[in-house]
Amino acid sequence: MLSAQEKLSESETFDIVLSDLRLPDGDGIMLLSWLKKEKILIPVIIMTGYGEIQTAVSAIKLGAFDFLEKPINPSLLTQKIKSAFESVRDSKNTATKSTADTKSTDTQAIKRFSETGVKIVVGRSTLSKQMYSYIDLVAPTQMSVMIVGESGTGKEHVARMIHERSTRANAPFVAVDCGSLSTELAPSELFGHKKGSFTSAIEDKTGFFRDANGGTLFLDEVGNLPYGVQMQMLRSLQEKRIRSIGTSLDIDVDVRIITATNENLELAISEGKFREDLYHRLNEFMIRVPSLRECVEDIKLYAEHFREEANIELDKNVRYISDDAMEMLERYDWPGNLRELRNVIRRSVLFSSNDEITLENLPILTQSVQEIDNNIDIALFPKPENEKEKIITALKKTNGNKSKAAILLNIDRKTLYNKIHLYNIDL
Numbered sequence: 001m002l003s004a005q006e007k008l009s010e011s012e013t014f015d016i017v018l019s020d021l022r023l024p025d026g027d028g029i030m031l032l033s034w035l036k037k038e039k040i041l042i043p044v045i046i047m048t049g050y051g052e053i054q055t056a057v058s059a060i061k062l063g064a065f066d067f068l069e070k071p072i073n074p075s076l077l078t079q080k081i082k083s084a085f086e087s088v089r090d091s092k093n094t095a096t097k098s099t100a101d102t103k104s105t106d107t108q109a110i111k112r113f114s115e116t117g118v119k120i121v122v123g124r125s126t127l128s129k130q131m132y133s134y135i136d137l138v139a140p141t142q143m144s145v146m147i148v149g150e151s152g153t154g155k156e157h158v159a160r161m162i163h164e165r166s167t168r169a170n171a172p173f174v175a176v177d178c179g180s181l182s183t184e185l186a187p188s189e190l191f192g193h194k195k196g197s198f199t200s201a202i203e204d205k206t207g208f209f210r211d212a213n214g215g216t217l218f219l220d221e222v223g224n225l226p227y228g229v230q231m232q233m234l235r236s237l238q239e240k241r242i243r244s245i246g247t248s249l250d251i252d253v254d255v256r257i258i259t260a261t262n263e264n265l266e267l268a269i270s271e272g273k274f275r276e277d278l279y280h281r282l283n284e285f286m287i288r289v290p291s292l293r294e295c296v297e298d299i300k301l302y303a304e305h306f307r308e309e310a311n312i313e314l315d316k317n318v319r320y321i322s323d324d325a326m327e328m329l330e331r332y333d334w335p336g337n338l339r340e341l342r343n344v345i346r347r348s349v350l351f352s353s354n355d356e357i358t359l360e361n362l363p364i365l366t367q368s369v370q371e372i373d374n375n376i377d378i379a380l381f382p383k384p385e386n387e388k389e390k391i392i393t394a395l396k397k398t399n400g401n402k403s404k405a406a407i408l409l410n411i412d413r414k415t416l417y418n419k420i421h422l423y424n425i426d427l
């Protein structure tokens, strides 16, 4: 029997290579290197066994189109072959478009700038490293990724990272909070509308799908996607076409979908709130973002990063976190994960009177809520009571400085803006 290399060297042409990772006379990685050396441009799908994730990462870096875990699911295989052919066709059509190189894996680097200019921390704990290896593995593919994890773990960051390390990095990343889509307006927000197609359609709207064309559409809190729009979403993803409201023409769109959720979508499916077919379409690859309490080794890294960030934002110069304060940070449970850690550090930077964060600056972690000095007990988290009054008090205490007021309230500045708007608070 001829080896794969021998077959591929013959004059016969092939449209696709499906290769096992382990071959009788070598492995899929050797085959990929050989194809690259010989400049044979055929899409390759590598089939891997359970737990061969690192090798699959190498395969993707060497230019494999995709990988598939064994046992092989025939419908998934058909779908991947179809995508491979479509991608060959697209690259022929846009021969001038650069096929961006996959960026190098560097899970050792402590910080790097994302393309949005925001500094991010790359955790070093075992679970974090595993998550980054999955990100590197899936980013260069066209797979739909579902990011799951508790609230505040950094799911949106992960979504941006996937986009930035994909071949779509130079195209738009459009983030949509599905919780803010109303049943009535969701179709128009997502797929656009033509001026005059309904009363409030005062001008043409492109919609998020077209805004993200060529790039990534990130659907945050996807469990909140109104049921009425789920079928339309599934059809658009399958057919790669959308139809704006008030038009009769389908438009081709090329978007990669990344979703995030902190709820159990299987439960939502069993309760009839989420379509199972859409769930499978969105969940071609799942990434779980670990909670902070599972990554205690990373807490120091994040705490120091948030301290530096707060110094810049609040014009302070807090240079250290004392050993006992750090110990307390590492012992705490962090139900609100990174978002809560960030808020706690920003508060302690604000309240610190010298250049060090000490245990006394961490009242929220060291005392019961009742014991906390009344002056600063206006945090909305974890007790979201009397919100409006607390917001007004915080704004008065900080002379209207919203950054500082948000810290007193223990919420994000964006959340504060939303609440000021919600309660119609005059500034």
Ligand SMILES: Nc1ncnc2c1ncn2[C@@H]1O[C@H](COP(=O)(O)OP(=O)(O)OP(=O)(O)O)[C@@H](O)[C@H]1O
Pocket (backbone or CB within 6 Å): 119, 120, 121, 122, 149, 150, 151, 152, 153, 154, 155, 156, 157, 158, 220, 260, 262, 305, 338, 339, 342
């Ligand atoms: N790797 C990181 N480096 C630095 N800051 C981070 C990182 N990941 C997340 N953060 C910060 O933690 C906070 C929470 O992150 P993010 O909003 O991405 O979480 P989330 O899981 O999407 O939250 P939710 O479930 O509420 O939507 C944000 O302030 C973000 O800036």
